[in-house]
Amino acid sequence: MQQKYIGKAISRVDGPAKVTGTAKYAAEYNVPDLHYGYVVNSTIANGEIEKINLTKAAMVDGVVKIYTHENRPSTAWLSLNYADMDAPPGKPFVPMHNNKVVYNGQPIAMVVAKSFEVARYAASLITVEYKADKSDTDLVANLQNARDPKKGLASFLKPPPPKPKGNAAKAYEAAPLKAGGSFYHGVEHHNPMEPFATTVVYEDKDKLKIYDKTQGSVNTQMYVANVFGLKFKDVRVLSPFVGGAFGSGLRPQYQLFLSVMAALDMQCNVRLTLNRHQMFTFGHRPATLQNTFYGADADGKLQSIQHESVAETSTYEDYTEIVVNWANMIYPSPNVNLQYKLAPLNMASPMDMRAPGGATGMHPVEITIDELAHQAGMDPVEFRLLNYTDEDETTGKPYSSKELKECFKQAAEKFGWAKRNPQPRSMRRGHKLVGWGMATGIWEAMQVPTRAEAILTADGKLTVRSATADFGTGTYTVMAQIAADAMGMSLDNVTFELGDSDMPFAPISGGSFTAASCGTAVQAACLGLKKKLLKKAQSTNAEYKSVNLDDIAFVDGQLQPTNSAVKPIAYTDLAAASKNKQIASKNMGWPQMMKQRKYTRAAHSAIFAEVEVDEDFGVVKVTRLVSAIAAGKILNPKTARSQILGGMVWGISKALREESVMDHRIGRFMNTNLGEYHTPVNADIHQLDVIFVEEDDQIVNDLGIKGIGEIGLVGVPPAIANAIFHATGKRVRNLPIKLNDLM
Amino acid sequence: MNNFTYIAADTPKQAANIISQNPDAAFIAGGTNLIDLMKENIAKPNQLIDLNKIPGLDEITELPDAGLRLGALARNADTAYHPLVQERYPLLADAILAGASAQLRNMATNGGNLLQRTRCYYFYDIATPCNKREPGSGCAAYDGYNRMNAILGSSEHCVAVFPSDMCVALAALNATVNVSGATGERQIPFNEFHRLPGDTPQLDNNLQHGEIITSIDLPPGGLNKNYSYLKLRDRTSYAFALVSIATAFELKDGLIVDARIALGGVAHKPWRVTEAEEFLKNKQPAKESFTQAATLILKGAVGLKHNAFKIELAKRAIVRNCLTALNPDK
Amino acid sequence: MKSEPQVINNEHDKLPAALAPELDIVLRVNGHDRTITVRPWVTLLDALRGRLDLTGTKKGCDHGQCGACTVLVNGKRINSCLTLAVMQTGNDITTIEGIAQDGMHPMQQAFIDHDAFQCGYCTPGQICSAIGMLNEGHAHTRGDVQELMSGNLCRCGAYTNIVDAIMEVKEAQGNE
Known part of the structure; x- marks a missing residue:
């Protein structure tokens, strides 16, 4: 295939809609006769609702209906019906199911009114009486309840840790070099800029059109159909634009359930938008406590890896992520013991948040390695090269490709690492201590079956569609590039459509697997289309009868047979001669399972960080980050660079800024707003350099794509923490690192 | 946000008259704090009296003694970037520009800055007790998450801090607050304007209901070196x-x-x-x-x-x- | 606007009073006078998005903490979530839909060229804020731009590209 667009820095095709404000998000469809919902949330974490007083609220002019557990219409009985594509083992939360409160902030009532303001006002008049039970929300205080996670469907993509190898405890005791410690990070919330919202258009009895904020329109469709007993074909879900998600859109949130419930019950159009406080009342990155004990021989070769982790989950689902598996995937060691447990708390179920597990688990790994390197008196890069592997020891499989060494080399060079004085506190600028640190990142390259359809019309336009999502990820753009190249057409004539459950099936979009999965589907659909074009040519043009697909170049909008005696035919002619003046093909893009299974497939990164730490105040400024990424084929270096930059900003945020602070006396998050839940502002972000290292991988998929949504974040927090150690001599293991940790 | 009526006042006197008849009314100027508090159901005025249309209160003028008068309705940004403020009171300019965001500074007024309320997490969450918001209910911050709270001058009833940057400079510069009410006008030295919580933490300052800040005077000698x-x-x-x-x-x-x-x-x-x-x-x-x-x-x-x-x-x-x-x- | 003050009696233990009457107001938005009927509790943001169907202005936090709702009022950028529609009569309001005379404003083009956004939700606010900032004339260096654009959060992390885009427009303006 000729690659005219793949690999080129092309501006986002959805850019004009976004910069002019014409891109519409879920809460922006102002359909007629719209009713507005507003949710009331619980103020206790565990217990029962004894009474909800609705009298005042009901009297407000414009209030149409108020729902609570006492009057809500019945929905599906079986827990199974509430399980979405990303549901962990357990029983999914059902809003207003009964009078039980299982977490603070749980939705317990909803006002539906003729205006947003009336609904909001009436909701403020509702008072609730509870019978509160003791609530446990502090992970560290509940370690005694830690246990093995339950297994379920989700375990397929998130395997439990491998069995222990050798005798890690003994090897650790015997090792001349030892490092490790206890690492804790609290809860983080996704906080995409767009709050969760659903606009339900009631089209007919039991027939809905739903604009939802989701990372999977089919996931929403399936959930609504299963929960409310509707036919799939009568539920159409649209999400053409999603204002950020970072994993929060992988599961249906409660505004979907409540707005659909009200629309069906009241037989009208309903919109429900969550406010910013309510963005803290569902999934989150779980608080996690980790301990590492690593041992190395006198030369610095790892002899023992022990990594144990306890993460928080809810009382009703066992949310898991891969936290402890990473160490032995990138560092070989004869003795390994990895443990992962969950402690159920009176909180909402955690959920996937950008680089789930990877960002969590690689932090202790990369800090512990840095400590060992320091003890061994070795440069951190050299130490990693000494303990380098081309094989994933947790599975015994080789990597399909791994250009991590090249990442180290290119990033170190760009950063100027060679000039580093290994001594902590050896550099300063005025009052600022300067430190240089580095770390490695890894994220598995995954692929899931996805369908796409390619439609060629007689006007020379190609439309390719799949029910996948673009929440800033660049899917619109890169899929159009793949299709244009596959069909040998100008990008101007190619449109990719997504975010509509009526389109060919795509699973939820996450885990960095969308480009590989949907890209493969787009290629499959284009291949199908080529076959149909040839078939059409053969039926209309005798000289094509003996021409095989392999003997044709599909370029410049034409079939160009290699045999120059056969005349080229324009796609437009073939489409014009077809029914409805178009030719279409719908195909599934399958992972190459037979090829893939023999390998571990992963993207890698090397991150180098420079920090300045004020010697009196402990204020940290990340002055420079260089990230070199080996992630297979980069479809569009412009949008890909942005993805990585975003990951780096998330890394800075995770290292130094964000944390949802809970008052454990009441099990309630206290900084549930964007003024006090600190994500970086513009002035926090300085020089960021991204390098894409060339990496050819024929195993992951035909296009060689590994995915880049998560890898940009993994490794950034430990690189910053290691730089802070180098600046100050102080090893801070908990996140986020605050100025008072360094005073 | 609760239910309220709205009226725009033309003069400070008219505004004072309206509010004197209604204990549940509130003045609104920039709105950057009040509307936030109303959305949180912390402030629940039943009537808003808009001061923005009152002429003359947004000016910054030289005083005969070479001091400077900052109109209460002058926006924070206009104050910080005013040539006379920059030249004579650069400390004030720097303090203003260290606060909030450019958008908020374009809306927020000088008078409103003095009257902004604490950012204590518990004051802001009506599901928790707070003596400032609901006198007698208790102080949840005292034993709660109190990173942002007071280390000086607090009481067992309240450990909230006053969040302004601008006022820190005004305090240092010995400013005076000019106030107009139904009973006339008075001047309050800046250091006597705000209160310590004691056992009345619901009172942030010594302004009486119905009084309007009309301007803030800066004495000559802005300590600009x-x-x-x-x-x-x-x-x-x-x-x-x-x-x-x-x-x-x-x-x-x-x-x-x-x-x-x-x-x-x-x-x-x-x-x-x-x-x-x-x-x-x-x-x-x-x-x-x-x-x-x-x-x-x-x-x-x-x-x-x-x-x-x-x-x-x-x-x-x-x-x-x-x-x-x-x-x-x- | 009525001149006689009206008072609602909603003392705490009493049942809710009748809602404040709706008012007919005229907002000048993007050069056009638009009449809408709103109660006083409607913010400028909700008036734009709901009543005028100008959904380019975004609601990210509704508390002045994210900047997604930034619009220009008389050329200056403000958070439209923290002002009431009834307070904005007589002002000249410009939203993302009105910043370009024809085609695209140079700031919009620069945002596309520098890939200064990903999900696009903060983008209209960033662009209005950037235009407002250049109007205000206090940003002289890259560092100034970073500080003066800090009222606009971008969760996707496009900050460096946003500053690149703004610097390009700023330098082009300076060379005119």
């Missing part, structure tokens, strides 16, 4: 202070003849300690003296579970900021 505003916070911009400091000196013949040090983010009002400022007078500016002054300023400071670090942070910040004030251009 040796000054510095320092703000320490959990992100580089757009965050409230853990500790902020306005420092200004007048130096003569190598000696400090006037010293002003006001702290923000540490108490229920901008914090000044006369004893420390007197201590510095007639001394040569030196790190050792500044360290002693810092100790005097933090005398009696009490750290809570999550904010004890602020005591040492404040001391170090005072010393650093005094040194910076000696060479403000560096």
Whole structure:
């Protein structure tokens, strides 16, 4: 295939809609006769609702209906019906199911009114009486309840840790070099800029059109159909634009359930938008406590890896992520013991948040390695090269490709690492201590079956569609590039459509697997289309009868047979001669399972960080980050660079800024707003350099794509923490690192 | 947000008359804090009296004594960038620009800045007790998450801090608040404007219901040679202070003849300690003296579970900021 | 606007009073006078998005903490979530839909060229804020731009590209 667009820095095709404000998000469809919902949330974490007083609220002019557990219409009985594509083992939360409160902030009532303001006002008049039970929300205080996670469907993509190898405890005791410690990070919330919202258009009895904020329109469709007993074909879900998600859109949130419930019950159009406080009342990155004990021989070769982790989950689902598996995937060691447990708390179920597990688990790994390197008196890069592997020891499989060494080399060079004085506190600028640190990142390259359809019309336009999502990820753009190249057409004539459950099936979009999965589907659909074009040519043009697909170049909008005696035919002619003046093909893009299974497939990164730490105040400024990424084929270096930059900003945020602070006396998050839940502002972000290292991988998929949504974040927090150690001599293991940790 | 009516006032007197008849009414100017509080169901006025249409209150004018009068309705940004403020009171300009965001500073007024309410997490969450929001309900912050709370001048009833940056500079500059009410006009020295919580934490300041701030006067001598505003916070911009400091000196013949040090983010009002400022007078500016002054300023400071670090942070910040004030251009 | 003050009696233990009457107001938005009927509790943001169907202005936090709702009022940028529609009569309001005379404003083009956004939700606010900032004339260096754009959060992390885009427009303006 000729690659005219793949690999080129092309501006986002959805850019004009976004910069002019014409891109519409879920809460922006102002359909007629719209009713507005507003949710009331619980103020206790565990217990029962004894009474909800609705009298005042009901009297407000414009209030149409108020729902609570006492009057809500019945929905599906079986827990199974509430399980979405990303549901962990357990029983999914059902809003207003009964009078039980299982977490603070749980939705317990909803006002539906003729205006947003009336609904909001009436909701403020509702008072609730509870019978509160003791609530446990502090992970560290509940370690005694830690246990093995339950297994379920989700375990397929998130395997439990491998069995222990050798005798890690003994090897650790015997090792001349030892490092490790206890690492804790609290809860983080996704906080995409767009709050969760659903606009339900009631089209007919039991027939809905739903604009939802989701990372999977089919996931929403399936959930609504299963929960409310509707036919799939009568539920159409649209999400053409999603204002950020970072994993929060992988599961249906409660505004979907409540707005659909009200629309069906009241037989009208309903919109429900969550406010910013309510963005803290569902999934989150779980608080996690980790301990590492690593041992190395006198030369610095790892002899023992022990990594144990306890993460928080809810009382009703066992949310898991891969936290402890990473160490032995990138560092070989004869003795390994990895443990992962969950402690159920009176909180909402955690959920996937950008680089789930990877960002969590690689932090202790990369800090512990840095400590060992320091003890061994070795440069951190050299130490990693000494303990380098081309094989994933947790599975015994080789990597399909791994250009991590090249990442180290290119990033170190760009950063100027060679000039580093290994001594902590050896550099300063005025009052600022300067430190240089580095770390490695890894994220598995995954692929899931996805369908796409390619439609060629007689006007020379190609439309390719799949029910996948673009929440800033660049899917619109890169899929159009793949299709244009596959069909040998100008990008101007190619449109990719997504975010509509009526389109060919795509699973939820996450885990960095969308480009590989949907890209493969787009290629499959284009291949199908080529076959149909040839078939059409053969039926209309005798000289094509003996021409095989392999003997044709599909370029410049034409079939160009290699045999120059056969005349080229324009796609437009073939489409014009077809029914409805178009030719279409719908195909599934399958992972190459037979090829893939023999390998571990992963993207890698090397991150180098420079920090300045004020010697009196402990204020940290990340002055420079260089990230070199080996992630297979980069479809569009412009949008890909942005993805990585975003990951780096998330890394800075995770290292130094964000944390949802809970008052454990009441099990309630206290900084549930964007003024006090600190994500970086513009002035926090300085020089960021991204390098894409060339990496050819024929195993992951035909296009060689590994995915880049998560890898940009993994490794950034430990690189910053290691730089802070180098600046100050102080090893801070908990996140986020605050100025008072360094005073 | 609750249900309210709206009226725009034409004169301060008219505004005062309207509000004197309605204990549940509130004035609105920039709205940046009040509308936020209304959305949180913390402020529930049944009537808003819009002051923005009152002519003349948004001006910044020179006073006969070479001081400056800042209209209460002048926007924070217009004040900070005003040539006379920049020239004569650069400490004030720097403090204003260290607060909030450019958008908020374009809307927020000078009068409103004095009246903004605390950012204590518990004051803002109506599901928790708070003596400031609901007198007698208790202080949840005292034993709660209190990183942002007070280390000075607090009481068992309230450990909230006053969040303004602008007011820290106004305190240091000995400003005066001009107030108009139904019974006439009066002047309140800046350091007497805000209150300590004591057992009436619901009262942030000494303004009476129905009184309007019409302007703020700055005395002549803006200490525009040796000054510095320092703000320490959990992100580089757009965050409230853990500790902020306005420092200004007048130096003569190598000696400090006037010293002003006001702290923000540490108490229920901008914090000044006369004893420390007197201590510095007639001394040569030196790190050792500044360290002693810092100790005097933090005398009696009490750290809570999550904010004890602020005591040492404040001391170090005072010393650093005094040194910076000696060479403000560096 | 009525001149006689009206008072609602909603003392705490009493049942809710009748809602404040709706008012007919005229907002000048993007050069056009638009009449809408709103109660006083409607913010400028909700008036734009709901009543005038100008959904380019975004609601990210509704508390002045994210900047997604930034619009220009008389050329200056403000958070439209923290002002009431009834307070904005007589002002000249410009939203993302009105910043370009024809085609695209240079700031919009620069945002596309520098890939200064990903999900696009903060983008209209960033662009209005950037235009407002250049109007205000206090941003002289890259550092100034970073500080003066800190009222606009971008969760996707496009900050460096946003500053690149703004610097390009700023430099082009300076060379005119």
